[in-house]
Amino acid sequence: MNQKPTQKDLWKNQQLEYLHNCFIGISNLTCSNSDCPLVYSWGDIEKKQSKKGKVAFYKISQGKWVVVDLEKYEENDLGGYDNIEIKFKSGKSQRTKPTDYVEPKKDKGLISFISGILPNKPKPPKEIFLKDEEIVLFFNNSSKTSNLLDAETIYLDDLWETKERIKWDQKASKKKIINWVEQKVDGEDKAYKIDQWENDYIFNIHNPDITNEIKAHEVYSTQNNKEREQLWKDYHEELSELKEVYGIRHNIQQKEERQNNPEIDMIKSPFLALERDKWRERMKGIKDFEDKKGCNGIHTLSYGSYQEHQAEIMLQGQVENLEDKEEEENKEKPVEYLENHAKPN
Numbered sequence: 001m002n003q004k005p006t007q008k009d010l011w012k013n014q015q016l017e018y019l020h021n022c023f024i025g026i027s028n029l030t031c032s033n034s035d036c037p038l039v040y041s042w043g044d045i046e047k048k049q050s051k052k053g054k055v056a057f058y059k060i061s062q063g064k065w066v067v068v069d070l071e072k073y074e075e076n077d078l079g080g081y082d083n084i085e086i087k088f089k090s091g092k093s094q095r096t097k098p099t100d101y102v103e104p105k106k107d108k109g110l111i112s113f114i115s116g117i118l119p120n121k122p123k124p125p126k127e128i129f130l131k132d133e134e135i136v137l138f139f140n141n142s143s144k145t146s147n148l149l150d151a152e153t154i155y156l157d158d159l160w161e162t163k164e165r166i167k168w169d170q171k172a173s174k175k176k177i178i179n180w181v182e183q184k185v186d187g188e189d190k191a192y193k194i195d196q197w198e199n200d201y202i203f204n205i206h207n208p209d210i211t212n213e214i215k216a217h218e219v220y221s222t223q224n225n226k227e228r229e230q231l232w233k234d235y236h237e238e239l240s241e242l243k244e245v246y247g248i249r250h251n252i253q254q255k256e257e258r259q260n261n262p263e264i265d266m267i268k269s270p271f272l273a274l275e276r277d278k279w280r281e282r283m284k285g286i287k288d289f290e291d292k293k294g295c296n297g298i299h300t301l302s303y304g305s306y307q308e309h310q311a312e313i314m315l316q317g318q319v320e321n322l323e324d325k326e327e328e329e330n331k332e333k334p335v336e337y338l339e340n341h342a343k344p345n
């Protein structure tokens, strides 16, 4: 059945999209090679990671890779993956050779016998398996799950309800004109009145005591609507909790309070821990991509702002310098040793 989406469905989808973008937008990958296939596809990889928790990068030819859905995989004892199945945009699937694969027997006699009976039966096409070196798997986090797992049922339904109550309150507290009338207006029973109060701008209240010809009218408007204030507070607090639970960066305190406050680091730790987990998991994929000669550049991955990315690049540079230095020192050692020990005094 193709039902039209409700306003609630549309709103929930929009919220999910926005929240996914919060994750996708803060992941930055750069490469020292300006023509890096991984950098070009990073946005698509992140999108699938965020929504599905897993994705595959498939090598079409040297230097050309595409992002595809990762449908199936099994972890093996060697830290690698078996029985991988990917799905292309067209819907076509391809898999690696199954670990329990048995080569089909080629019984020429039987085949010619069968094709004798069924002359038009087409030969089954030979399956082309994926090769390990043309596929790189990426996972969103160490539990290999999507970013907003169950957020819909845990938070978005409640948030929608609060929003509906705010809407109701807005409508109910609209400015109204109350007419005091002498006689009951036909058809206006109690239920009708409640209904009118929620919907109407002009509202009749009859009071038999009124004998004045002109009757009275008064303008009603809500003041100090504490209830709606509370509803908005509830809404923002729940949204804030959602962001915290799912590790989305958000402003927890006012800007001026945030400066030089060591407590902030503690407050930041929930999303930093999740980001580190994600970083580690992505680095495995990036390393695999480098090992499979996808690109020979130096890849730097960071989370957050431009400044944070620059810091990451500098840090990586320092680590590499240190490694080079160590390597050099190790090379020099035998020479030094010879110089110090083998020289005749």
Ligand SMILES: [Zn+2]
Binding pocket: 031, 032, 033, 035, 036, 037, 038, 039, 295, 296, 297, 298, 299
């Ligand atoms: Zn690269």
